[in-house]
Amino acid sequence: MGSQYRIAPSILSANFAKLGEEITNVIASGADVIHFDVMDNHYVPNLTIGPLVCEAIRPLTDAIIDVHLMVKPVDRIIPDFAKAGANIITFHPEASEHIDRTLALIKENGCKAGLVFNPATPLDLMDHVMDKIDMILLMSVNPGFGGQSFIPEALVKLRLARQKIDAYTAKTGKQIWLEIDGGVKTNNIAEIAKAGADTFVAGSAVFGAAKDSDPHRYDTIIGALRAELAKV
Ligand code: DX5
Ligand code: ZN
Numbered sequence: 001m002g003s004q005y006r007i008a009p010s011i012l013s014a015n016f017a018k019l020g021e022e023i024t025n026v027i028a029s030g031a032d033v034i035h036f037d038v039m040d041n042h043y044v045p046n047l048t049i050g051p052l053v054c055e056a057i058r059p060l061t062d063a064i065i066d067v068h069l070m071v072k073p074v075d076r077i078i079p080d081f082a083k084a085g086a087n088i089i090t091f092h093p094e095a096s097e098h099i100d101r102t103l104a105l106i107k108e109n110g111c112k113a114g115l116v117f118n119p120a121t122p123l124d125l126m127d128h129v130m131d132k133i134d135m136i137l138l139m140s141v142n143p144g145f146g147g148q149s150f151i152p153e154a155l156v157k158l159r160l161a162r163q164k165i166d167a168y169t170a171k172t173g174k175q176i177w178l179e180i181d182g183g184v185k186t187n188n189i190a191e192i193a194k195a196g197a198d199t200f201v202a203g204s205a206v207f208g209a210a211k212d213s214d215p216h217r218y219d220t221i222i223g224a225l226r227a228e229l230a231k232v
Helices: 016-028 051-060 075-083 099-108 153-172 189-194 219-230
Strands: 006-009 033-039 064-070 088-091 112-117 135-139 177-181 199-202
Touching (some): 006 219, 016 033, 016 051, 051 064, 064 075, 075 088, 075 099, 088 099, 088 135, 099 112, 112 177, 153 189, 189 219
Parallel strands (some): 006 033, 006 199, 112 135, 135 177, 177 199
8 A cells, every 4th residue: 555546436337237348448447446336225325236246346357346335234244245355345434333343344354444434424433443444435425426526625624634644654654545535537636636635436537438439448537537646
C-alpha cells in the first residue's frame, strides 16, 4: 500500500450481461482495483450482487477486489465474500451493532478491512479501531445508486480524514488507504486528490464512457483520469 493513486471502477455501472468481458476490458485499460457494490434493498434502496458473482469474476483478474457492503446486518455475509476471493471488505458502521467485532471478523477471514462513512456520518467512529483498519471509504453521494452528483462537503471531510490517517501513520507506520466513492469525474478528480484521497471509485464516469465503442475499451477515460491526477 504505497502513496500512488489508484483508480477503482465500480462495476455497478458495467453491462451486467457482459460482466466478465467488462472486467477484463477495464483491467486491460489500466484500472487498479475492482470496486464491487453490494446492496440489499434494506440498508440501501437498491439490490445488486453477492458472493456468487464475486466468486465468478475472481478467476478473471489478479486485481484487488474491493467489496463495498451496503447491507444490514453485515457479519453473516463476510465469510462468504472472503471465500469468494474478496481482498478488501468495507462496511457502514450504522449497519453493524459491534463495529470492532465486525472489523476483527473481516481480518480473521484473511481480508483487509475498512469503514465507510456516509455524507452525514462523523469520522470519530474510526478513532479507537485504527489498528484494525486498512481503508477508509468516504461516500461523496448517499449510497444506493450510481450516477449521482459529488457532494462538495466531502472535500472538507477528506481533509479531516487525511489528517487522522497521517497522524496514525506517523505514530505507528501503518498505511491506510483513503478512498472516495460517488460522482468522481475527470473535472473533479484532481481537486479530490488534493483534499487527500488516494483511491478513486468511478462508476458512471468509466463505464458510461465506452457504452458506444466496440470493443468496449476504457483506455481513454482511465487515461484522462490519470492525466488529471498527474497535475496534482
Ligand atoms: C453508490 C456506490 C458507488 C457507485 C458510484 O452507492 O457505492 O460505488 O457505483 O457511482 P458513480 O461513480 O457513478 O457515482
Ligand atoms: Zn461503492
